[in-house]
Amino acid sequence: MTLDAVSRDYRAAFLRYLPRRDEAALHSAYELGRRAIADGVSLLELVRIHHEVLLDVLRDSRPDELDGVATAASEFLVEALAVHEMAQRRFTVGG
Numbered sequence: 001m002t003l004d005a006v007s008r009d010y011r012a013a014f015l016r017y018l019p020r021r022d023e024a025a026l027h028s029a030y031e032l033g034r035r036a037i038a039d040g041v042s043l044l045e046l047v048r049i050h051h052e053v054l055l056d057v058l059r060d061s062r063p064d065e066l067d068g069v070a071t072a073a074s075e076f077l078v079e080a081l082a083v084h085e086m087a088q089r090r091f092t093v094g095g
Helices: 003-020 023-038 043-059 063-094
Strands: none
Touching (some): 003 043, 003 063, 043 063
């Protein structure tokens, strides 16, 4: 998976999650993170992609939506990074 593909998929998944914020839409963040780590996308690259997507969404958001967007972005990023966290813990514990 190329970084462009990760970025495109991350944007689409986050935009699906944002209005609903349900478990199924959040699961797509986990799956995206899983695919990214399997394809060698670094943690820093994934965070950079998240930041770019968030900035674009914030530019299009009304002031009264900012708190909700920020909270949703945090939830989505944590879920996307969960696979990295689990891999790191396995490496550290199993090391």
